[in-house]
Structure formats: C-alpha cells, structure tokens
Amino acid sequence: MAVELRMPALSPTMEEGKLARWLVKEGDAVKSGDILAEIETDKATMEFEAIDEGTIGRIVVPEGSEGVKVGTVIATIEGEGEDPAPKAPPAAAPPQPPAATPAPRSEKQEGRNVATITLREALRDAMAEEMRRDDRVFVIGEEVAEYQGAYKVTQGLLEEFGPRRVIDTPITEYGFAGIGTGAAMGGLRPIVEFMTFNFAMQAIDHIINSAAKTNYMSGGQMRCPIVFRGPNGAAARVGAQHSQNYAPWYASVPGLVVIAPYDAADAKGLLKSAIRSDDPVVFLENELLYGHSFELAEDDQTVPIGKARVLREGRDVTIVAYSITVGMALEAAGQLAEEGIEAEVLDLRTLRPLDRAAVLASLRKTNRLIVAEEGWPACSIASEIVAICMEDGFDDLDAPVLRVCNEDVPMPYAANLEKAALVNAARIQAAARKVCGR
Amino acid sequence: MARSARTSEISKAKAAASARPAPRAEEGQDAIQLRSLQLAHEAESRYRASDEELLHFYEQMVLIRRFEEKAGQLYGLGLIGGFCHLYIGQEAVAVGVQSALDPARDSVITGYRDHGHMLAYGIDPKVIMAELTGRAAGISRGKGGSMHMFSVEHKFYGGHGIVGAQVSLGTGLAFAHKYRGDGGACVAYFGDGAANQGQVYESFNMASLWQLPIVYVVENNGYAMGTAVRRGSAETHFYRRGTAFRIPGLPVNGMDVLEVRRATDIAIAYVRAGNGPVLLEFNTYRYRGHSMSDPAKYRTREEVQEMREKHDPIDHARDELLKRGVAEDAIKAIDKKLRSVVTEAADFAENSPEPDLCELGTDVLVESY
Missing domain, CATH: 3.40.50.970 (Thiamin diphosphate (ThDP)-binding fold, Pyr/PP domains)
Structure with a gap:
C-alpha cells in the first residue's frame, strides 16, 4: 500500500515549516537515504531523506508552500510492485492545504509605520x-x-x-x-x-x-x-x-x-x-x-531600560509578568474580563534595576496583585515583587500577593509532566480569581 | 501508515572546511617551529643592559621589595585588612617584563598578587598603598583593596581576585588590540596554580586559533598557595603547556631580570609580528607566605633561606652593578631614596581619610536608568 510521507518536526519547538524544494518528482524511484526535499524551518533549512525504497506516488504539497503544519501528508511512496497512483487531477485540492498562520499575538502601535x-x-x-x-x-x-x-x-x-x-x-x-x-x-x-x-x-x-x-x-x-x-x-x-x-x-x-x-x-x-x-x-x-x-x-527607536509598562489597564487586580508570561497574562486577562474581573497587566521588561514605582503604582490602583513567572517560585522575581509589596505597598493590599510560577521541580521530559510543571494562563486566572475572592 | 523520516542538516561549514588549504605541516617541522623561540633564547639568554638601564631595573626591584615589606608591616598593625599577597622574591619578573613593553599601546593584566606589577609600571606607590589601607585616595577609591586595583590610564587592567580569570580577560584585551589594529599586545600574568584552571586552556585555544597578540606569563613560584607544583601538576614544565595549542613556550630563569627582559623581547617581537601567542614560564620564588595569613608549613625554612641567599634577584643585580664598576654610593643613594618614597607612601596611606559613606552606593552602575 502507499506510504504517506508527513511533514517532519525538525526541532523541539517546530510547529510548521516551508516546503522549500522537491528534489524528486512523481514516478521517481527512491531508496533509503535519498534526499527527497528541502524544508525550511524558522531556524534552518533541512534535508528530508527517504527511509525506504519505493516510487514517488503523489506529491501532495507543492514546493514553495509555506506554513505547512507538522504531520501534514506531503507525498506518498508506492512500494515495490504497486502501481503508482494516478496523477491527481488539477482540480483535486490537497487534503490539508497549507496556509500561512496569522500572526499569533500582535499589538497595535499607533501613529507609526x-x-x-x-x-x-x-x-x-x-x-x-x-x-x-x-x-x-x-x-x-x-x-x-x-x-x-x-x-x-x-x-x-x-x-x-x-x-x-x-x-x-x-x-x-x-x-x-x-x-x-x-x-x-x-x-x-x-x-x-x-x-x-x-x-x-x-x-x-x-x-x-x-x-x-x-x-x-x-x-x-x-x-x-x-x-x-x-x-x-x-x-x-x-x-x-x-x-x-x-x-x-x-x-x-x-x-x-x-x-x-x-x-x-x-x-x-x-x-x-x-x-x-x-x-x-x-x-x-x-x-x-x-x-x-x-x-x-519601522524606525530606529530605543526603549528605555528600567521602565515597566502597563500593557492592559484594569482596576480589579494587577498581574505582574515578564518575558513569556506576559502573553499568558494578557490571555488570562481577556478571559477574566468575560467573568467581570478587570485585570491590569504590568510587563516588567527590565528585572534589574526593577521598576518598583510601576509595581507600587499599579498596586495602589487595584489593591490586589499576583505575579506570573515561568520559573521556580523560591527566591524568584515573584518573591522579590512580593517583598516590594510588603515593604512599600502594605497599606494598599486587600489580599495576599500570590506567586504563579512553575512547579518547584527540575523540568521533566514527559509531555504531560512538562505541561503540569509549567505556568499557564489558566493558573494565572485561578490566582486572580482567588485574590479577588471569586 | 506513516513512516518516519530521517533528516540531516545542510552544513555550509562543511563546504568551508573542504575549501580550507594547507594540511598541517609535518610533525618534525612543527616541533622546530614550537622550539624556535627557545633556540633564539639559548643563542642569547640575557638582555644587554646599559649600566643605566640595569641601575633602573635595580631601583624598580628595590622599590617593590621595600613597598611590600612596608605593606607587610602595615598589615601586622591592622592598617591593611583582608587578603594581602606579597611579591617579595619575584620582583625580577614584573620589572623585566614591563621594561620590554610599549606603555603607549600594550596592555597588562594579572591576578591578585598585583602590587609589584603596578609599581613596575610606574603607578604612584602612594595611591597603591592608600588602596591597601582602604582610603578614599586609593587607586580604586578604597573600594577594591589589595586584589582589585586597576589603572586604565596605564593600560593596567587589574588586579583580579579569581584565580585564572585574568587569562581569559587578557585574551579579550588581546582580541581588542587585534580588532582595532592598534599594534598593541597584551601580557597576562598568572601563577603555577592558575595554570591548572580550565579557562586557561580555553583561552590558549582561541588565542592560537585567532592569532591574538598575547604573551602568557606563568610566574612559577613553586607553590599554588600551599600545594607544591609537583603535587598539583602532572606537567610541571609549564612552558610546554601551550604545545597542544601550537603555542611556543620558553622556560626562563625568573630570578635574573636581564634574562626575563631578553625572553620578553623575543616573545613580544614574535607576537607583534602577528604570529599569535607565546607562553613564557618564569621560574621564580616567593619568600613570604601565599598571603599574610599563611603559616607556610608546606616548605622548610632552609629552602626559603637558600633562595634568599643564593638566588635573590636584587642581590644579583647589585653584584652585577658593582662588578661593572658602578659606584656603591650610587646604589646606596637609590636605597635611601626608596626608603623615603615608601615611608611617604605609608604615611599618606595611613593619614588619608576613609571613603565618604556616600561612596557606598556610587559606581555600581555607570548609567542611571
């Protein structure tokens, strides 16, 4: 029977890639080790090799296709003695047409190109x-x-x-x-x-x-x-x-x-x-x-060191975050808004010198604060933010400051354990609800 | 049914590697190349100093010795705190090496036994001593101490307290010389103890790979703190330790300032010509403990006494000056002058004010954010 060749995952983080070039055409005999195609990821251009003998049946994803998801069938190989599949008529669209995915998270910048x-x-x-x-x-x-x-x-x-x-x-x-x-x-x-x-x-x-x-x-x-x-x-x-x-x-x-x-x-x-x-x-x-x-x-602007920024305004709770948890915090804030909790998202940007004033100003406004950090909780940036709130924002606190961090374990490999170890938007939401008494 | 696929990366590096010319030279030729500096040194092992030059070397060595003796005294009086590593016995190395450099373009870096190198480079004894006593007038404004002193003005880049760090940092200074094309070279001093740090060999590799202008100077004083060389080093001939990185090495008597100078001249000429690094091993000896708090139970009094009596670099230079017919009065005048220079430095260091408390928070960062 025909063997399906699927878009391979070429790195730990690859989700999709570009099928840059086919080096074989339909009907070509191939054997193990032959290079079939070149695939571009966002990191590198890699060669895709045949692992078995056979004849290229159908090329499903044409070269030049971008945004081909990992796992998409890109071609078929017919084994020995099998008839190559008839060429697909032009009308037959590939089963999973590659489409460039839209930019996942974007922020508007007003007044500039x-x-x-x-x-x-x-x-x-x-x-x-x-x-x-x-x-x-x-x-x-x-x-x-x-x-x-x-x-x-x-x-x-x-x-x-x-x-x-x-x-x-x-x-x-x-x-x-x-x-x-x-x-x-x-x-x-x-x-x-x-x-x-x-x-x-x-x-x-x-x-x-x-x-x-x-x-x-x-x-x-x-x-x-x-x-x-x-x-x-x-x-x-x-x-x-x-x-x-x-x-x-x-x-x-x-x-x-x-x-x-x-x-x-x-x-x-x-x-x-x-x-x-x-x-x-x-x-x-x-x-x-x-x-x-x-x-x-599109300009030559620098961003000042040592200044945090409010990415989303809110009055009920402040979510302090930096790096990857900013995206999670924004996602959580969107969900929380649907529940009637208006969360303010503060992106620290610089961790030393830390913008204490921005943290305290947001706390003064919301009176509740949680910290989202992709890292261990002990002796963390989150711990430092808690200390700042205790030392200089005590009178503004209506609830304990909570740390939403990774689990306090070395990072496991297994997919389910890794997922369980990492901070995510749902945990941020849960913490926000808790300090808001919901 | 889906089949997995194997992948392999397109390596541009492979293409570049195959385009590279010239296979390695024969091993015999290699050996000769690596020995080329030794041959030059064997042909002429001592610098031909004029009387005036030798007298100047003598003066610098005596300055270091008197300064260090005074520092030892001030330590005993509690005026100097913490760690304090004296250079007594090793004076010929710093003086001989420094004399071969071009202070306008060459840079120098060393470890924590740094007072002697700074004095040999002409840095004011007062500001060094005031740093030792932790005063505002000290070269680091009292915030560095014995192990952390710098003079960017003199291209003296420290003064580093982590054993071996100066070797990588010095390699970076050499990188900067080459990057700028300023014709300068770096001298990185380190001890027989630091020579066992891994980063030394990481640095050797890159310095040789990139042909950086650096002279690595091992001051082999026989002891890594309390560990004798033979107890801590599988290869006790440190000049050979560059061979694996194709760095030529030279063993030198570090108790003779003229031999030190000659070897450094050979090394600097080789390095300045763009040939890459050289490794100099100066065999020397420290008379005092590793630091002021070292009871020195790891060696005998007789061993130290023998070095003092028979191999002292200052006595050696003095004898040679007298043999050359330099008037004893001229030598005594130098001795007298230096005693007062050092006394003045000590008075200055003792009587200068401590840093203002507002200095506690200055110079943590250069900029304000």
Whole structure:
C-alpha cells in the first residue's frame, strides 16, 4: 500500500515549516537515504531523506508552500510492485492545504509605520543597526556566523559585517565569556551570545565576578560595556538541564542590568539600549517567542531600560509578568474580563534595576496583585515583587500577593509532566480569581 | 501508515572546511617551529643592559621589595585588612617584563598578587598603598583593596581576585588590540596554580586559533598557595603547556631580570609580528607566605633561606652593578631614596581619610536608568 510521507518536526519547538524544494518528482524511484526535499524551518533549512525504497506516488504539497503544519501528508511512496497512483487531477485540492498562520499575538502601535516581524528578526535587526552605527560592536558565540545562529537570531550578520565582527567560537563558554569581558574592558562593545543561558552556567564567573563588579571595584574607572544574550527559560521537551529561568540569579547581582523582553518592539528597542549602555547587560530571550510575529514600528527607536509598562489597564487586580508570561497574562486577562474581573497587566521588561514605582503604582490602583513567572517560585522575581509589596505597598493590599510560577521541580521530559510543571494562563486566572475572592 | 523520516542538516561549514588549504605541516617541522623561540633564547639568554638601564631595573626591584615589606608591616598593625599577597622574591619578573613593553599601546593584566606589577609600571606607590589601607585616595577609591586595583590610564587592567580569570580577560584585551589594529599586545600574568584552571586552556585555544597578540606569563613560584607544583601538576614544565595549542613556550630563569627582559623581547617581537601567542614560564620564588595569613608549613625554612641567599634577584643585580664598576654610593643613594618614597607612601596611606559613606552606593552602575 502507499506510504504517506508527513511533514517532519525538525526541532523541539517546530510547529510548521516551508516546503522549500522537491528534489524528486512523481514516478521517481527512491531508496533509503535519498534526499527527497528541502524544508525550511524558522531556524534552518533541512534535508528530508527517504527511509525506504519505493516510487514517488503523489506529491501532495507543492514546493514553495509555506506554513505547512507538522504531520501534514506531503507525498506518498508506492512500494515495490504497486502501481503508482494516478496523477491527481488539477482540480483535486490537497487534503490539508497549507496556509500561512496569522500572526499569533500582535499589538497595535499607533501613529507609526508598522511592519509585522518575528521576535527573532527584531533581535537581529537591533544588532545589525547597532553594528552599523558603532564599529566597536561585534557578536561572538557558538554558531553565530557561518551557521547563521543556532536559533537563527544572527542570520545574515556574517554576510553584512564579515568574520572580523561576527565571530564563531569553539564550544567554550567560560573562555569566550572571559574574552568578551576582557574585550569590553579594553574598549570594545561585545555582544556575547550563549546558545542558551543554561550553558552560561559555565561562564557565570565572568558575568558576575569579572563583568558586574569591575566598575565598582575600580572606583568607577574601568567600564565593562557588554551584552550577554541568548534564550532563557523552558523551551519545549528539552528536559531539566535545558529548561531553566536564570532571571532571578542575575537579577540578584548589583552591577548588572537584566532585561527580559516580551514582544518584538521591546526586544529590538531594549537590545539597542543594552548595546549602547556603558554597563554590563544580561539580556534574557525566550526561545518559544522567537518565531512569534508582532507589529513593530519601522524606525530606529530605543526603549528605555528600567521602565515597566502597563500593557492592559484594569482596576480589579494587577498581574505582574515578564518575558513569556506576559502573553499568558494578557490571555488570562481577556478571559477574566468575560467573568467581570478587570485585570491590569504590568510587563516588567527590565528585572534589574526593577521598576518598583510601576509595581507600587499599579498596586495602589487595584489593591490586589499576583505575579506570573515561568520559573521556580523560591527566591524568584515573584518573591522579590512580593517583598516590594510588603515593604512599600502594605497599606494598599486587600489580599495576599500570590506567586504563579512553575512547579518547584527540575523540568521533566514527559509531555504531560512538562505541561503540569509549567505556568499557564489558566493558573494565572485561578490566582486572580482567588485574590479577588471569586 | 506513516513512516518516519530521517533528516540531516545542510552544513555550509562543511563546504568551508573542504575549501580550507594547507594540511598541517609535518610533525618534525612543527616541533622546530614550537622550539624556535627557545633556540633564539639559548643563542642569547640575557638582555644587554646599559649600566643605566640595569641601575633602573635595580631601583624598580628595590622599590617593590621595600613597598611590600612596608605593606607587610602595615598589615601586622591592622592598617591593611583582608587578603594581602606579597611579591617579595619575584620582583625580577614584573620589572623585566614591563621594561620590554610599549606603555603607549600594550596592555597588562594579572591576578591578585598585583602590587609589584603596578609599581613596575610606574603607578604612584602612594595611591597603591592608600588602596591597601582602604582610603578614599586609593587607586580604586578604597573600594577594591589589595586584589582589585586597576589603572586604565596605564593600560593596567587589574588586579583580579579569581584565580585564572585574568587569562581569559587578557585574551579579550588581546582580541581588542587585534580588532582595532592598534599594534598593541597584551601580557597576562598568572601563577603555577592558575595554570591548572580550565579557562586557561580555553583561552590558549582561541588565542592560537585567532592569532591574538598575547604573551602568557606563568610566574612559577613553586607553590599554588600551599600545594607544591609537583603535587598539583602532572606537567610541571609549564612552558610546554601551550604545545597542544601550537603555542611556543620558553622556560626562563625568573630570578635574573636581564634574562626575563631578553625572553620578553623575543616573545613580544614574535607576537607583534602577528604570529599569535607565546607562553613564557618564569621560574621564580616567593619568600613570604601565599598571603599574610599563611603559616607556610608546606616548605622548610632552609629552602626559603637558600633562595634568599643564593638566588635573590636584587642581590644579583647589585653584584652585577658593582662588578661593572658602578659606584656603591650610587646604589646606596637609590636605597635611601626608596626608603623615603615608601615611608611617604605609608604615611599618606595611613593619614588619608576613609571613603565618604556616600561612596557606598556610587559606581555600581555607570548609567542611571
């Protein structure tokens, strides 16, 4: 019988891809290992190989199709002795026509020319614009140049800026974090990419002891203008060693600036500010957001460091969030509104220095506050927000501040356990109801 | 029925790799290349200093020794706190190396035993001593202490308290020299103890891969805190430790300032010509403990005494000056002058005010957000 070839999942987070090119046509005999097609994900172009012998029966999804969902039948293979299926008449549409999915979460930006771009592209554009502006800025890390970035964030930078300014390193985090830090002390402005912040654990000595403390220890004479950036927090199904949120670790260190943007405009504007800053910056991205599209003004704007923003106004309860939980908080707020609870969503954006005033101002307005954080609850950013509310907002509190975090366990691999470990919009809603006495 | 599919990535890197020319040279040639600097050093092992130059080296070494002795005293009086690592015995290394550098373009970085390097670089003893006593007039305004001192003006980048960190940081300084094309080189000092840190070898790899202008200087004083080299190092000849990264190395008598200078000249010329890093191993000895709180039970008094009596770099230079016919009075005049320089530095450090309490919160970040 005919075997169906389905769109493969080529990375832990891939949901769809582009069928870039067919390398075989209907009726071609193929054997195991033959390359059938090239598939583009948002991270890379991959080859799709045959695993068995047979004859290509029908090509269901034509080349050039974008947004093909994982699992969609893209072709059939007839086994030996089987008749190839007759060519589909032109009228017969593919069973699952590929359609580009609309941008999942977008925010309007009034009064500016807006374009829809992914968070990944926004980060790349921020780096490219700052590199054009200042020759001292360069990018260094694993696979940032020839590979175009492990998560494609540095795509195209090598082509534009060349190997002097886009530098592939060996797998040697401690070493290249130290080299970047030394180069910053020597007057350059490095952007050090960690493939993920999990690997920055190997390099954390330079981030803390060398980069963060030098200005203070030198009585203000030796600067360290460097950006350490990369994905942070849980991705999808990558297990405990690759799924940790380090925001509370870095945010506890005086001498560092710590930023964790949610959308493309913030990612771009804050990364530009980070690169221009004279201070060492830890810039925490989120892999699950890289492929999300947002509307973004087409200009060269920076976003100020240290300023939170209210993304949705409300009077009943404040949901404080940062990075990926901002999206969850917005979703929860939408649901809560239907129940008659008007939630205010506050995006922290910068975790150090933390915008205490914005937290307290929102609390003063709503008198109830919860914190949504994709990370462990103990000694977390959420814990810090609770402390701020206790110390400086006690009189404004009508209910205890609740933390809505991941479960206090290493990240499990099994899909159901992972789901159970992670914060989500439903849990945020439940906490909001609880503090509102519903 | 659906079948799974295997995938493989299109690797642009593969294409790039196959386009790369020149297979590795024969091993024999490699060995000669790695030994090339040793051959140059064997052919001429000591710098031909003029009397004036040698007298200047002598003066710098004595300054360091008197300064460190005074620091030891002030520590005993409770005026200096925390950790304080003295450089006594190792003076020839910093003085010889620094004399070979071009202060207008070369950068220097070291670990926590840093007073000697700063003095050899011409930084005012007063501001160093005032930092040791934690005063506002100190070079780090009293906020760094013995282990954390910097002078960007002198291209002296610290003064780092984490063993081995300066090696990666120095490699970054070298990266910056090459990036800017300013013709400068970096000297990164570290000890036989730091030589066992992993980041040292991560740095060696990248420095050699990218041909960075850096001279790695191992000051092998025999002890990583209390652990003798042979107890902590499988390869005790540290100059060989760059070989795996194709970095030429040179073993040098670090108790002779002229030998130190000559070796550094060879290294700097090689590095400045764009050949990549060099590893210098200076065999030296510290007379005092690892830090002021070290009881030094790991070695005998006789061992220390023998080094002091037979291998002291200052005595050595003094004898050579006298042999050359330099007047003893000239040498004594230097000794006298330095005693007063150090006394003045100590008085300054003792009598300067502590930092204002408002300094507690300054310089945490450069900018306001």
